[in-house]
Amino acid sequence: MRHRRIIARALLVATLALVPAGCGDGPTGPLPPPGRTLAVAGGGNNVPDRYTSDLWVHGSHAYTGTWGASPRGGNAGNVLKIWSLDGTGAPSLVDSIVIPEITTVSDVEVSTDGAVLMFSAELGRNEGLYLYDLADPAAPAFLDSVHVEEGLHTATFGEIGGRRYAFAAKNAPNPALRIFDVTDPAGIVPAATVPVPPHYGIHDTYVRDGLAFVFAWDTGVIIYDVGNGIRGGSPTSPVEVSRLITEVGIAKHPAVHNGWWFHNPVAEEARYLFIGQEGPGIIGDEASGDIHVVDVSDLANPREVASFTLSGAGTHNFWMDEARQILYAAYYNGGVVALDVSGTLSGNLADRLIDRIEPGGDDNTYTWSVQLANGSLYASDMLSGLWQIAVE
Amino acid sequence: VPGGEGLAEVRIVQPTFMLRADGPARLSLLATLNLEGATIEDGELTPGAWGEGFVDRRHPHTYLHELLLTADDLLRGADGPTRISLSVGKGFAPFGTDDPMTRPVLRYPVNHHLAQILERAVAIAAVHRGGVSGEIGLFNGDEPERPGQWPRIGGRFGDSWAARLTAEPVAGLELQGSHAHVHSPEHRPGAGTDQTKWSLSGRWEGVVERRPAYALVEWARTSEAGGFFVYSSLLAEGAWSAGRHRLHYRFERTERPEEQRVSDFRSLRPHLENSILGITRWTIHTAGYSAPRLERGGAAVQPLVEISLGRIGKVGGGLFDVRQLYGKESFWSWTLGVRLGFGGGTHRMGRYGAAMGGGGLHQHRDAR
Numbered sequence: 001m002r003h004r005r006i007i008a009r010a011l012l013v014a015t016l017a018l019v020p021a022g023c024g025d026g027p028t029g030p031l032p033p034p035g036r037t038l039a040v041a042g043g044g045n046n047v048p049d050r051y052t053s054d055l056w057v058h059g060s061h062a063y064t065g066t067w068g069a070s071p072r073g074g075n076a077g078n079v080l081k082i083w084s085l086d087g088t089g090a091p092s093l094v095d096s097i098v099i100p101e102i103t104t105v106s107d108v109e110v111s112t113d114g115a116v117l118m119f120s121a122e123l124g125r126n127e128g129l130y131l132y133d134l135a136d137p138a139a140p141a142f143l144d145s146v147h148v149e150e151g152l153h154t155a156t157f158g159e160i161g162g163r164r165y166a167f168a169a170k171n172a173p174n175p176a177l178r179i180f181d182v183t184d185p186a187g188i189v190p191a192a193t194v195p196v197p198p199h200y201g202i203h204d205t206y207v208r209d210g211l212a213f214v215f216a217w218d219t220g221v222i223i224y225d226v227g228n229g230i231r232g233g234s235p236t237s238p239v240e241v242s243r244l245i246t247e248v249g250i251a252k253h254p255a256v257h258n259g260w261w262f263h264n265p266v267a268e269e270a271r272y273l274f275i276g277q278e279g280p281g282i283i284g285d286e287a288s289g290d291i292h293v294v295d296v297s298d299l300a301n302p303r304e305v306a307s308f309t310l311s312g313a314g315t316h317n318f319w320m321d322e323a324r325q326i327l328y329a330a331y332y333n334g335g336v337v338a339l340d341v342s343g344t345l346s347g348n349l350a351d352r353l354i355d356r357i358e359p360g361g362d363d364n365t366y367t368w369s370v371q372l373a374n375g376s377l378y379a380s381d382m383l384s385g386l387w388q389i390a391v392e
Numbered sequence: 393v394p395g396g397e398g399l400a401e402v403r404i405v406q407p408t409f410m411l412r413a414d415g416p417a418r419l420s421l422l423a424t425l426n427l428e429g430a431t432i433e434d435g436e437l438t439p440g441a442w443g444e445g446f447v448d449r450r451h452p453h454t455y456l457h458e459l460l461l462t463a464d465d466l467l468r469g470a471d472g473p474t475r476i477s478l479s480v481g482k483g484f485a486p487f488g489t490d491d492p493m494t495r496p497v498l499r500y501p502v503n504h505h506l507a508q509i510l511e512r513a514v515a516i517a518a519v520h521r522g523g524v525s526g527e528i529g530l531f532n533g534d535e536p537e538r539p540g541q542w543p544r545i546g547g548r549f550g551d552s553w554a555a556r557l558t559a560e561p562v563a564g565l566e567l568q569g570s571h572a573h574v575h576s577p578e579h580r581p582g583a584g585t586d587q588t589k590w591s592l593s594g595r596w597e598g599v600v601e602r603r604p605a606y607a608l609v610e611w612a613r614t615s616e617a618g619g620f621f622v623y624s625s626l627l628a629e630g631a632w633s634a635g636r637h638r639l640h641y642r643f644e645r646t647e648r649p650e651e652q653r654v655s656d657f658r659s660l661r662p663h664l665e666n667s668i669l670g671i672t673r674w675t676i677h678t679a680g681y682s683a684p685r686l687e688r689g690g691a692a693v694q695p696l697v698e699i700s701l702g703r704i705g706k707v708g709g710g711l712f713d714v715r716q717l718y719g720k721e722s723f724w725s726w727t728l729g730v731r732l733g734f735g736g737g738t739h740r741m742g743r744y745g746a747a748m749g750g751g752g753l754h755q756h757r758d759a760r
Contacts, residue, residue, distance in 0.1 A: 035628055051711070069652040069653075069660075069669070070669045070711045070712060070715070072711075073716075074465060074716070100503075109757050123654065123660075136444075153664065170534050171664055172662045172663075172664065177431055181699065191674050198662065199581055199582070199583035199667065200583050200662065200663055200664055202577070202665070203664075214474070215663075217583065218583045250618065251617075251618075251666075252585065252586065252617055252618045253583070253666065255584070255666065257663070257665075276664075278667075279620075279666065280585060280616075280617040280620040280621065280666040280667065281665075281666070281667035281668075281712060282621075282667065282668055282669070282671075282708065282710040283668070283669055283670075283672060283707065284670075284673070284709060284710050284711035285670075285709025285710045285711075286708075286709065286710075287667075288620060334532075362641075
């Protein structure tokens with residue numbers, strides 16, 4: 001395992017040397033973004049009691065989940081941490097919400113208006129969906145929850161037709177896309193359940209422009225019309241538009257885990273869907289899985305056009321700086337990767353790597369999620385907590 | 393056990409009934425019923441055991457352990473001394489060593505899921521000539537999920553294969569090498585990672601100072617997810633009977649995956665992803681003594697005692713922490729039991745038709 005990491009680093013050095021000569025194998029259209037470097041600016045090593053899971057930043061506060069499939073110090077991942085961000089953006093812990101009888105807070109998100117905090121929970125009697133009021137962002141107040149048997153792996157807000165929905169990934173057995181109407185966050189209303197084949201089921205959902213991209217492991221990505229209009233679907237009656245199984249690569253399985261539909265304001269197109277593949281891993285030490293790029297300019301016929309591999313590491317959650325055409329990917333033991341996604345994407349994107357950082361260092365990094373907010377990049381790391389990363 | 397405490401329990405383990413019926417035209421039917429689904433529904437406390445969603449407890453076998461119809465010596469005299477057979481039904485794939493149930497040590501080894509492939513829908517062709525036998529078999533890759541479950545034939549049968557070569561260079565010594573590819577053993581619908589398996593062994597049965605003796609040395613290796621995970625095992629065991637007393641000993645060093653648990657003795661099923669928490673290596677010495685058998689009217693009773701001493705080590709990285717889970721890195725356990733046997737001897741599980749050789753009955757096992 002150590003051998004693999006050394007190889008990865010050697011490859012990275014070789015790749016970075018190419019960057020100043022120009023990113024990409026001839027991207028067309030606007031110039032690619034300038035080279036950016038990632039550097040630790042604040043935070044880190046601030047959650048010693050538990051393993052950290054997902055992350056969301058809104059305004060002057062951040063919220064992180066905890067993961068407990070293997071207890072840390074005997075503690076389950078039954079806590080949501082609340083962070084205050086100071087004038088420089090550095091996080092400091094202000095409070096925690098403890099949810100009894102769960103093992104993991106698996107996903108965290110704040111509504112676009114900053115009014116509602118949502119998180120999903122799995123493994124335990126109280127697994128399901130939780131909503132909190134953020135009138136005081138430092139002290140979220142419970143609004144409502146719904147128990148979901150087998151738990152929810154992720155939950156994503158979607159604003160459709162003037163209403164707000166939560167698109168949630170129900171775990172196996174009987175995995176499904178569960179949609180809840182949360183327009184009244186104090187009264188969660190089930191809207192729809194869409195079964196997903198149990199291979200291994202659904203892991204995440206990305207909702208935009210009335211389309212729901214369901215990332216369904218070996219079934220691939222399934223695109224549903226949930227209000228876009230192209231198939232007459234709605235949140236209460238999703239209609240499938242198309243599906244695609246991405247390449248297996250060295251992970252040996254598609255293992256389609258997460259994604260981001262890139263709306264490129266420079267090229268004025270919404271052509272690419274980035275998909276994260278979660279391959280085999282030894283949690284806390286080693287991971288595998290690539291970034292796959294799917295051309296969805298014809299939503300009825302998506303096709304894979306490019307991919308990015310970081311040898312010896314595997315990708316997890318994404319965030320995009322769409323204006324600058326940069327994809328930020330949490331990369332587990334690989335830390336955080338910044339990728340130039342300007343122009344036309346094709347084939348191997350190895351020379352699109354802008355920078356990479358392991359915020360906790362070589363033996364203290366296993367990054368779950370990233371988010372760009374307030375000019376900083378924030379990263380939640382299972383081992384080393386919440387980091388603020390300067391993007392320069 | 394997890395939590396650092398000890399645990400004691402009384403169980404009926406390996407309740408097994410075997411039947412063999414020979415029919416016309418060299419057809420034979422072999423059946424093994426196993427009632428562990430009723431007697432150890434929550435598994436048997438066994439240090440290092442894992443598989444089929446159980447951990448630190450051995451899972452119960454399926455009720456129908458074997459049901460094989462064999463057409464033996466298919467070509468009769470046409471192929472001279474060569475013996476060719478075809479077996480179909482439910483049973484062992486032609487891979488690895490004998491089922492632990494038919495070996496002297498009562499406690500199952502940690503390497504059970506590395507060294508045997510069992511309870512599958514199988515079709516096995518075997519050929520035997522001059523002390524050498526070869527087998528090749530097709531089967532379904534999925535492990536059973538509960539004692540009453542049948543192999544998934546539709547969509548799974550034939551997705552996995554195994555081949556085994558066995559030679560007996562001198563009387564009593566048997567050398568075995570086998571290889572298998574198993575598709576998605578831990579996920580019945582088929583989305584799980586594949587395994588590539590190797591096994592080498594030497595098995596000897598003979599006489600030491602005019603007393604029956606038995607020895608087995610085996611090496612097994614399973615590579616999973618294209619080599620991302622690799623687990624190896626080395627095991628040596630032996631037994632020696634002195635009069636009506638019998639001594640046995642086993643040394644084992646086996647690696648196993650550490651999976652996400654949903655309770656002390658259960659891992660998460662079905663899987664949500666292909667990640668594990670780490671790999672541990674279990675080094676265990678097990679020694680036992682069986683007292684003289686008391687026999688009456690076809691029934692036999694044989695008391696035994698067995699003790700195991702072991703150590704758990706972590707291999708490579710990952711979040712799994714031996715001390716955090718078990719409170720220590722060494723352990724011991726002991727078993728006091730009585731073997732009960734009725735009727736005739738048992739067959740050698742896992743070898744069918746021409747691969748059974750001339751023997752098939754094993755003096756070092758008993759129904760329990």
